[in-house]
Amino acid sequence: MDRLKQIDWLAWTVTLSLIVIFREAAVWIMTQVKFPELGNLVGLISLLICLLVWRRFKKISPRIIDSNNRLMKESSFAFLPICAGSLLTMVQMGKSIPVFLFVMVVSTLIPLWVYAKMAKRWL
Template sequence: MEQLKRVDWQAWIFTIGLIIFFREASVWVMSQFNHPEIGNLTGLLSLLFVLVIWRRFKKIPARLVDTNNKLMRESGFAFLPVCAGSLIMLVSMGKEIPLFLVVMFISTLIPLWIYAKMAKKWL
C-alpha cells in the first residue's frame, strides 16, 4: 500500500495521455492520406520532434522523464507473448530463417538504435 502513495498518478496520466494523443492524431492524419498504417511511426516521430523543440526553450519536467523511464522499462514485458509466437513461427520456417533474421535486423533493430541515439542526444 505504501508503494501506491509514492506513484505520481498525475504524471502517469499526463504521459500516457500525451502518447495516446500523438498516436491517435497521427493515425487520423495518415488516414486522410490513405496510409493509416504509418500513423504509429509518424506519431512517434512527431512526439520526438515536439519534445526536441520543447527542450530547446524549456526543460522537460523531471516528473515526465521519470514516468517515461518507468513506462519504457515496464512495457518490455508486453512483448513476451509476441516473442513466444515468433519462436513458434521460427521453428516452422526451416531454411528461410536466415533471410527472416536479416529482414528483422534491418527493419527493427537498426531504426530503434538510431531512434535511441537521436533521443539520447536531443532529449
C-alpha cells in the same frame, strides 16, 4: 502498497495521454492520406520533434522523464507473448530463418537503436 504510493499518477497520466494523443492523431491523419500503416511511425517522430522543440525553449519536467523511464521498463513485459508467438512461427519457417532475422534486424533493431541514440542526445 508502498510502491503504489511512490508512483506519480499525474505524470503517468500526462505521459500516457501524450503518447496516445500523438499516436491516434497521426493514425487519423495518415488514414486521411491513404497510408494508415505509417501512423505509428509518424506519431513517434512527431512526438519526438515536439519534445525537441519544447526542450529548445523550456526544460522537460523530470516527473515526465521519470514516468517515461518507468513506463518503458514496465511495458517491456508486454512483448513476451509476441516473442513466444514469433518463436513458434520461426520454428516452422525452416530455411527462411536467416532472411527473416536479417529483415527483423534491419527494420526493427536498427531504427530503435537510432531513435534511442537521438533521444538520449537531444532530450
